[in-house]
Amino acid sequence: MKKSLEKLLNKPLPVDPYLPHKVVITDVEELAPDHKKFSFTFLNEELNAKWHHLPGQFVMLTVPKAGEIPISICSSPTRRGTVELTVRKVGRKTEVLHRMKPGDLAAIRGPYGNGFPVEIMEGHNLLIIAGGLGIAPLRSLIWFALDRRHRFKEIYILYGTRNYQMVLYKEELKRLRERSDVKCLFVLDRCETAEDREWADVEGVLTALIPQVELDPADTYVAVCGPPVAYRFIGKELLKNGYPESQIFVSLERKMECGIGKCGHCQIGYKFACVDGPIFPLWDTKNLPEMI
Amino acid sequence: MEFHIERAKVLPKANLHSFISGLKKWGKLIAPVRKGEKFVFTHVEKPEEVELNYTRTILPPKKFLVPYRRERFSYSVEDLSFKTNFKAENQVIFGIHSCDLHGISILDSIYLKENPDPRYLEVRKRTVLIGVSCVPDEFCFCLATATAFPEGASWDLFLTDIGADYFVSIGSPKGDEIVYSQRSLFRDIEKEDLNAYKATTLKKKSLFKPEQLPDLERISHVVELEYDSEVWQEEAKRCLGCGTCTNVCPTCFCYTSVDVPNIAGTEVKRIEFTTSCQYPYYSLVAGGHYFKATRADRFKHRYYHKLVGYPYQVEMLGCVGCGRCSAECPASISMVETIKRLRGCNEKELREVTE
Ligand SMILES: Cc1cc2nc3c(=O)[nH]c(=O)nc-3n(C[C@H](O)[C@H](O)[C@H](O)COP(=O)(O)OP(=O)(O)OC[C@H]3O[C@@H](n4cnc5c(N)ncnc54)[C@H](O)[C@@H]3O)c2cc1C
Ligand code: SF4
Ligand code: SF4
Ligand code: FES
Numbered sequence: 340m341k342k343s344l345e346k347l348l349n350k351p352l353p354v355d356p357y358l359p360h361k362v363v364i365t366d367v368e369e370l371a372p373d374h375k376k377f378s379f380t381f382l383n384e385e386l387n388a389k390w391h392h393l394p395g396q397f398v399m400l401t402v403p404k405a406g407e408i409p410i411s412i413c414s415s416p417t418r419r420g421t422v423e424l425t426v427r428k429v430g431r432k433t434e435v436l437h438r439m440k441p442g443d444l445a446a447i448r449g450p451y452g453n454g455f456p457v458e459i460m461e462g463h464n465l466l467i468i469a470g471g472l473g474i475a476p477l478r479s480l481i482w483f484a485l486d487r488r489h490r491f492k493e494i495y496i497l498y499g500t501r502n503y504q505m506v507l508y509k510e511e512l513k514r515l516r517e518r519s520d521v522k523c524l525f526v527l528d529r530c531e532t533a534e535d536r537e538w539a540d541v542e543g544v545l546t547a548l549i550p551q552v553e554l555d556p557a558d559t560y561v562a563v564c565g566p567p568v569a570y571r572f573i574g575k576e577l578l579k580n581g582y583p584e585s586q587i588f589v590s591l592e593r594k595m596e597c598g599i600g601k602c603g604h605c606q607i608g609y610k611f612a613c614v615d616g617p618i619f620p621l622w623d624t625k626n627l628p629e630m631i
Numbered sequence: 632m633e634f635h636i637e638r639a640k641v642l643p644k645a646n647l648h649s650f651i652s653g654l655k656k657w658g659k660l661i662a663p664v665r666k667g668e669k670f671v672f673t674h675v676e677k678p679e680e681v682e683l684n685y686t687r688t689i690l691p692p693k694k695f696l697v698p699y700r701r702e703r704f705s706y707s708v709e710d711l712s713f714k715t716n717f718k719a720e721n722q723v724i725f726g727i728h729s730c731d732l733h734g735i736s737i738l739d740s741i742y743l744k745e746n747p748d749p750r751y752l753e754v755r756k757r758t759v760l761i762g763v764s765c766v767p768d769e770f771c772f773c774l775a776t777a778t779a780f781p782e783g784a785s786w787d788l789f790l791t792d793i794g795a796d797y798f799v800s801i802g803s804p805k806g807d808e809i810v811y812s813q814r815s816l817f818r819d820i821e822k823e824d825l826n827a828y829k830a831t832t833l834k835k836k837s838l839f840k841p842e843q844l845p846d847l848e849r850i851s852h853v854v855e856l857e858y859d860s861e862v863w864q865e866e867a868k869r870c871l872g873c874g875t876c877t878n879v880c881p882t883c884f885c886y887t888s889v890d891v892p893n894i895a896g897t898e899v900k901r902i903e904f905t906t907s908c909q910y911p912y913y914s915l916v917a918g919g920h921y922f923k924a925t926r927a928d929r930f931k932h933r934y935y936h937k938l939v940g941y942p943y944q945v946e947m948l949g950c951v952g953c954g955r956c957s958a959e960c961p962a963s964i965s966m967v968e969t970i971k972r973l974r975g976c977n978e979k980e981l982r983e984v985t986e
Contacts, residue, residue, distance in 0.1 A: 344736050344739055344740070347739050347740070347743040347744065348743070348752070348755060350743070350752065352749045352752055353747045353749055353752070355749050356748070357703055357704070357750075358704070358713055359713060361711050401706075401711075403708050403899070404708055404890060404892045404896060404899055406890040407901075429918070446706075446711055446713070567916075567918070593914070594913070597888070599746040600745060600944075601746070601884070602885055602888070603884060603885030603908065603936075604906075604913060606932070607922075608939070608940070609943040614745065614746075629922060629923070
C-alpha cells in the first residue's frame with residue numbers, strides 16, 4: 340500500500356459533493372401517461388450561468404420529503420438556462436415529483452457520469468437508437484448534434500415505443516421528421532389506431548430497423564438507450580450489421596444512491612456505473628459479463 | 632507511513648496503563664474490550680477495561696469513521712436549505728490490529744481519492760490511530776493479503792509486543808507529539824530491543840499454517856477466468872444471504888440513503904445506512920429488473936468486488952485477511968476455502984503437498 344495515503348489526509352476540506360443546489364420548477368409538460376418533462380432553474384444566478392453538462396450525464400434530484408433520484412438530463416448543453424428532466428412515474432419518489440407544480444422548489448446536484456464521447460463522435464455519422472424512455476438522455480445528444488449540425492456527417496434517429504400514445508416529445512420529433520438533414524425511423528410494437536399507423540414507419544421491434552439504415556458502419560458512432568432487455572438484441576443486430584463494438588455506446592441504468600462512487604449500488608462487474616458510466620462502449624460487455 | 636527506526640521508542644509494559652490514560656487528552660478514547668466470548672471496540676474511561684490480548688473484534692473500527700447509520704443533512708421543506716448538524720470530535724482509537732489499519736487505509740482511498748467526502752476527511756483528520764501487534768488465529772490470512780504488518784498503512788503509533796516491553800513505532804508527526812507529551816514513560820531503543828522486534832516479525836510469520844493461507848497471486852485474473860465456475864453456485868447454495876459477511880468487513884462501504892421527514896412534515900433528515908450486496912433489492916431498478924438476480928450472482932459479486940473491483944478502483948485488494956467474514960458466517964462459508972476451490976485445490980490436497 341501506498342505512502343501517498345498521507346497526501347489524501349493533508350488536503351483541505353473539499354467542496355461538498357453531496358450538497359444539492361436549490362432549483363425552482365419553471366415548467367411541467369405532460370408528455371404521455373405517467374411521463375412528465377420538468378424544467379428547472381437554479382435560484383443561484385451564478386450557478387445558472389456556470390451549469391454545463393455533456394449529453395448522457397445525469398443529476399441527483401431531491402424530491403422534497405421523498406428522497407433523491409438519479410435522472411438523465413434531457414436538455415442539450417447547447418441550450419442553456421434550464422435543466423430539463425423527463426420522469427416516468429414508477430414509485431414513491433417519482434409519484435411525489437409528479438404532483439409538483441411550477442414555482443415549487445427542489446434541489447439538484449451534479450452533473451454526474453461520463454456522458455457520450457461527443458468529441459470523438461464529431462466528424463462521423465451518428466446513429467441514435469432509443470427505446471421508450473431511453474429517448475430522454477438521447478434527446479440531449481440529438482439536440483447537441485443538430486445544433487452543431489455541420490460537425491457531423493449523416494444523422495439517423497431510430498425510436499421505438501409501445502404505441503403512439505407512449506411517444507415522448509411528439510411535436511419535436513414530428514418536426515425532426517420534416518427536416519432533410521436528419522433521418523428518422525419510428526417503430527411501434529403494435530399499430531392499432533389511425534394515429535399509430537400514421538406515426539410508425541414500421542410495426543415491430545427496433546432491431547428490425549437496423550438493416551434499413553444506410554450508413555457506412557466503420558464511419559458511424561452509435562448511441563443506444565432503452566430498457567435493460569433491449570440491449571442484448573440491439574447489440575447483437577448492430578454487430579451483425581458490421582458496426583464495430585468500440586463505436587457502439589450504450590447508456591445503462593442501475594440502482595444509484597450517491598452518483599459519485601461511494602454507495603456501491605451501481606456496480607457493474609468491477610466498474611461503477613455512476614462514475615465509469617453510465618455510458619459504456621459495447622466492447623466493455625466482453626470484460627463485464629453482467630453489463631447487459 | 633514509512634517505518635523509521637530513529638522514530639521508534641520503547642514503552643515498558645508497566646507504563647501501559649499510564650500511557651492509555653494519557654491518551655484521553657487527545658480525544659475520546661476508543662479501545663477493544665471484552666464482551667462475553669468476543670471483543671468490541673468501544674468508548675472506554677479506565678485503562679483496565681482495555682483488552683489487548685484479543686483476536687478480532689466483532690465489528691471493525693470502521694464504525695467510528697463511518698457510523699452504520701448517519702445523518703448526512705437535514706433540510707426544511709419550506710425553503711429547502713440544506714444544513715448539517717454534524718460536528719466531528721477528536722478521538723483516539725487505540726489497539727487496532729495491522730489488518731484493520733490497512734482496512735482504514737483502503738477506506739481512505741475510497742472516500743478521499745475521487746470526489747472526496749468532506750465529512751469523512753474531517754472525522755479522519757480528528758482521529759488518532761494507534762495499532763498493536765497481534766497473534767493470528769485459524770481464521771487470519773493477513774500474511775497472504777500483505778497486511779500482517781503495519782508498513783504501508785496510515786497510522787500514528789504502532790505498539791509491537793516484544794516481551795517485557797512494547798516497541799513503539801512512530802508513524803506521523805501527531806504520533807510523535809503524543810509520545811513527546813508523555814516522554815517520561817518511554818525509553819530509547821537499544822540493540823536488544825531492535826533484535827527482539829525483528830524476532831517478533833519472524834515469529835508472527837511462523838504462526839500461520841500453510842493451509843490457512845490462500846494463494847492470492849494474480850487473484851484478480853483467477854476470479855475473472857473462473858467467472859463461470861461451478862464453485863460459485865455450490866458455495867452459494869449454503870449461503871443464507873444474511874449480509875453478515877459484509878457488515879463485519881473492515882473495507883465494505885455500500886450504503887443506502889433515505890429522506891425521513893419529522894411528524895409535522897416540515898423538517899427532513901437525509902439518513903445513510905449500511906447495506907449489503909447480499910440483499911436482493913441491492914440491484915433492483917424500476918421495472919422490477921434485478922441485475923444481481925440470484926443468490927449465486929450476489930455471492931460471486933462480493934468476491935468479485937473485493938478481488939477485482941477494489942484493485943481497479945483503488946489499486947489495492949478489498950480484503951485485508953482479518954477473517955471476520957469467515958468467523959462470523961452462520962453457514963461457515965470461508966473466504967479462504969472459496970478461493971482455494973476456485974484455484975482448483977482443496978485444503979486436504981494442499982496439506983498433503985506441504986507435508
Ligand atoms: C443514470 C440514471 C438515469 C435515469 N434517468 C431517468 C430518466 O431520465 N427518467 C426517469 O423517469 N427515470 C430515470 N432513471 C430511473 C429513476 O432513477 C428511477 O425510476 C427512480 O429512482 C425511481 O424512484 P421511485 O421512488 O419513484 O421508485 P421506488 O418506489 O423507489 O422504486 C421503483 C423502482 O425504481 C427503482 N429505483 C429506486 N431508486 C432507484 C435509484 N436510485 N436508481 C435506480 N433505480 C431506482 C427501484 O428499485 C424500484 O424497482 C434513471 C436512473 C439512472 C440510474
Ligand atoms: S455471512 Fe455467510 S451466509 Fe451470510 S451472506 Fe455472508 S456468506 Fe452468506
Ligand atoms: S473480506 Fe472477510 S477477511 Fe477480507 S477484510 Fe472483509 S471481513 Fe476481513
Ligand atoms: S451510485 Fe453510488 S456508487 Fe454509483
